[in-house]
Amino acid sequence: MVAASFEAPAYSVPDALKKENLSQADYDEICRRLGRAPNRAELGMFGVMWSEHCCYRNSRPLLQGFPTTGPRILVGPGENAGVVDLGEGQRLAFKIESHNHPSAVEPFQGAATGVGGILRDIFTMGARPIALLNALRFGPLEDERNVGLMEGVVAGIAHYGNCVGVPTVGGEVAFDPSYSGNPLVNAMALGLMETEEIVCSGAEGVGYPVVYVGSTTGRDGMGGASFASAELTEASLDDRPAVQVGDPFLEKGLIEACLEAFQSGDVVAAQDMGAAGLTCSCSEMAAKGGLGIELDLDRVPAREAGMTAYEFLLSESQERMLFVVKPGTEQALMARFTRWGLQAAVVGRVLEDNIVRVLQHGQVAAEVPASALADDTPINHHTLLSEPPxxxxxxxxxxxxxxxxxxxxxxxxxxxxxxxxxxxxxxxxxxxxxxxxxxxxxxxxxxxxxxxxxxxxxxxxxxxxxxxxxxxxxxxxxxxxxxxxxxxxxxxxxxxxxxxxxxxxxxxxxxxxxxxxxxxxxxxxxxxxxxxxxxxxxxxxxxxxxxxxxxxxxxxxxxxxxxxxxxxxxxxxxxxxxxxxxxxxxxxxxxxxxxxxxxxxxxxxxxxxxxxxxxxxxxxxxxxxxxxxxxxxxxxxxxxxxxxxxxxxxxxxxxxxxxxxxxxxxxxxxxxxxxxxxxxxxxxxxxxxxxxxxxxxxxxxxxxxxxxxxxxxxxxxxxxxxxxxxxxxxxxxxxxxxxxxxxxxxxxxxxxxxxxxxxxxxxxxxxxxxxxxxxxxxxxxxxx
CATH class of the missing domain: 3.30.1330.10 (PurM-like, N-terminal domain)
Structure with missing residues (x-):
């Protein structure tokens, strides 16, 4: 294996920082943590993982004040979804997430993939989705642009939920001029646990195989997490490639295959590839498990030729999951997904060192401490006004x-x-x-x-x-x-x-x-x-x-x-x-x-x-x-x-x-x-x-x-x-x-x-x- 050359970056730092929505201070901190300048793929990884969407860099101190424990709470914040005990042997997983900016520039797919993403958060825990709800906000319907946004969003939600076979049972819709041009699309899902053990995302087992399942990886959804962490402008319409494209029929197969796999007991950790795609799933699994992950991009099922490491790592193609599985079970597990018409491949292994190492074409394309990406992330400190504005x-x-x-x-x-x-x-x-x-x-x-x-x-x-x-x-x-x-x-x-x-x-x-x-x-x-x-x-x-x-x-x-x-x-x-x-x-x-x-x-x-x-x-x-x-x-x-x-x-x-x-x-x-x-x-x-x-x-x-x-x-x-x-x-x-x-x-x-x-x-x-x-x-x- 040939190591990558980590010398002076061959890219324009100011242009790259603007694209990744990072500051010069962020760049300086990245260089300090790495002990060198990041290459372009690594900078992109930091861009998505240090975005507000992924690391809550502006809100994390405020969220720590929430009450998070109780007699019925089985899983609180930090996993793909919360889980509560319903008694009589039943446990409910539930979660809400937004897809606001994608829905503003591409209402149908933005809303549809919002539904797909929240469903994956539920069944990743080992729960079968049983219901969907949504909370929507639009500008006044007297404006034709808001009418078009609402038509597209509602059609996208209906398309994905109806096709995947999960009922949409409730929600709310409100209107105000402040939402003109920036609609809110929040999707909530509920699921009943079907596994004895709750499936968590922290990697386990040094040397255990890392398995990719689901759809192929393409160039759709590039940089979606960074895109979601910036204000909308007229130029945001040019960011349509940052909006993912979903396939609810494929996700239906993914639900069934995943629940079968989880019930076998062969999967020791699972993570949805949602915001930040492979970057997020690798780094979060590694950071939560206190271990590392090595990922070989040459083994990742791709739908487009010639994709760079940056594109693989930041793609937010939908209906994809990453597993850590017990050694010796990977072939049977992959065969199960193949029967459902899904892609499956061993793409890496668990490392003892707490790093995310990415390989491509026999070289190290990126190597970053997992904690630097997903755990020890920056916090933007703000001064709270002493009285109301x-x-x-x-x-x-x-x-x-x-x-x-x-x-x-x-x-x-x-x-x-x-x-x-x-x-x-x-x-x-x-x-x-x-x-x-x-x-x-x-x-x-x-x-x-x-x-x-x-x-x-x-x-x-x-x-x-x-x-x-x-x-x-x-x-x-x-x-x-x-x-x-x-x-x-x-x-x-x-x-x-x-x-x-x-x-x-x-x-x-x-x-x-x-x-x-x-x-x-x-x-x-x-x-x-x-x-x-x-x-x-x-x-x-x-x-x-x-x-x-x-x-x-x-x-x-x-x-x-x-x-x-x-x-x-x-x-x-x-x-x-x-x-x-x-x-x-x-x-x-x-x-x-x-x-x-x-x-x-x-x-x-x-x-x-x-x-x-x-x-x-x-x-x-x-x-x-x-x-x-x-x-x-x-x-x-x-x-x-x-x-x-x-x-x-x-x-x-x-x-x-x-x-x-x-x-x-x-x-x-x-x-x-x-x-x-x-x-x-x-x-x-x-x-x-x-x-x-x-x-x-x-x-x-x-x-x-x-x-x-x-x-x-x-x-x-x-x-x-x-x-x-x-x-x-x-x-x-x-x-x-x-x-x-x-x-x-x-x-x-x-x-x-x-x-x-x-x-x-x-x-x-x-x-x-x-x-x-x-x-x-x-x-x-x-x-x-």
């Missing part, structure tokens, strides 16, 4: 007294306007494109409840075809408008609402995976937003006993405008949360079930108008304020985590006792919108209306109808359970008030002192709610 403080000075006394609209008109807002309106246009019934375990269809619910079938050998009584629930949430106005409160609200949504279907919240989508941390405001949001997430997860098992950080989500100004997105810390349903018979949706049922409001009560106003409710930062008054301002309401926890515990107990017929949390649009959504949800079954009576006489009417705040849930209680319900309420000492009843009349009526404030037919409410997105997408007919 001036622009945030200006928002906090806003008060409801600044709203006009005379409003130029009726309450009926205000409600219809809110239901026509694409962020609030039905997402049927989106989820009708997803196959949510494949695998036949989906308990609640999209749009039917506050969280998705999937049946947990018994493991094979334990009556797998028998009816299962348990399920897993999942949800994604983020009130991005609130976060933009107060990152700490907004992030706390994201966790609280996710847990509330799980509680509304009767599920016990277990754990969190988060996707931190933020603008540049290099500005004082940007870093303050990130730090405060992390503080809020940590506080809420601790208070609600939902530890963080991992996630993803996506920074530099901003667009450089033609005039040179940067347009940052709303900071968007998406919370993905999973919960356990102990009895599927108790799952509850948001639709009223029967005329005559009582309607109750749990949690923060409606106000009487007496001073001071309850700080847990506000029109500040509300949908009503934005849509009806054209203002995104104010300080969002205080988050009462103690009340949040007590209300949710009580609700879950009441659901388990059969005292509740339906449950729906109050979120965007407050009481009026929540009541309308419960009515609209009945239209697919037996149309049922509601009559509500507001007893307060001196509070602002818009505050009563449309104020937002946490810990509020609208429930319906069957008449024959009224006594038991009120007894349970008294024992729990949870605030609650009866507002009215479900009616057979097909209308929503809200009265005050016997006089109607608002009255709308269900047909009018449904038409507005269902047509909002199709109409903006250019579809005149009702979405089916």
């Amino acid at each position: 001036a622009e945030i403080q200006a928002h906090w000075r806003w008060s409801e007294t600044q709203l006009p006394a005379e409003l130029p609209f009726s309450w009926d008109g205000a409600l219809l306007a809110l239901l026509d807002d694409p962020t609030i309106a039905s997402k049927r246009w989106v989820y009708r494109q997803y196959d949510h019934q494949v695998q036949a375990n989906t308990v609640v269809p999209p749009g039917g409840a506050d969280a998705a619910v999937v049946r947990l079938r018994p493991q094979q050998g334990e009556g797998a075809m028998a009816a299962a009584s348990r399920g897993v629930a999942a949800v994604v949430d983020c009130p991005n408008r609130w976060v933009s106005l107060d990152p700490e409160r907004g992030a706390m609200a994201a966790v609280a609402e996710a847990a509330r949504n799980l509680s509304c279907v009767g599920a016990e919240p277990l754990a969190v995976t988060d996707n931190l989508n933020f603008p540049s941390p290099e500005t004082p405001t940007g870093y303050w937003q990130l730090a405060m949001a992390c503080r809020g997430l940590s506080a809420a997860c601790s208070a609600l006993d939902t530890p963080v098992t991992g996630g993803n950080v996506s920074l530099y989500n901003e667009t450089r405008l033609p005039d040179g100004r940067m347009q940052p997105i709303h900071p968007t810390p998406v919370v993905g949360m999973v919960g356990l349903v102990h009895n599927l018979e108790h799952v509850r949706g948001q639709a009223w079930r029967q005329a005559g049922d009582a309607i109750w409001l749990l949690g923060v009560p409606l106000e009487t108008g007496e001073a001071p106003a309850d700080p847990r409710l506000s029109l500040a930062g509300s949908s009503y304020l934005e849509l009806l008054h054209g203002a995104v301002t104010g300080r969002p309401p205080e988050i009462d985590l103690v009340l949040e926890r007590s209300v949710q515990v009580f609700l879950r107990q009441a659901i388990g006792q059969g005292l509740v017929a339906s449950a729906h949390d109050l979120s965007d649009g407050g009481l009026a919108v929540a009541a309308a959504e419960c009515c609209i949800a009945t239209m697919a079954l037996i149309p049922l209306g509601a009559e509500l009576e507001i007893t307060a006489s001196s509070a602002r009417l818009d505050r009563l109808l449309f104020a937002e705040g946490g810990a509020r849930i609208l429930v319906s209680v069957p008449a024959d359970q009224d006594a038991a319900w009120q007894q349970a309420l008294a024992l729990a000492a949870v605030p609650a008030e009866r507002l009215g009843a479900v009616t057979a009349a097909t209308s929503l009526v809200i009265r005050q002192a016997g006089q109607p404030l608002l009255e709308q037919s269900l047909a009018a409410l449904e038409a507005c709610y269902e047509q909002a997105i199709p109409r903006r997408m250019g579809e005149g007919a009702r979405a089916e």
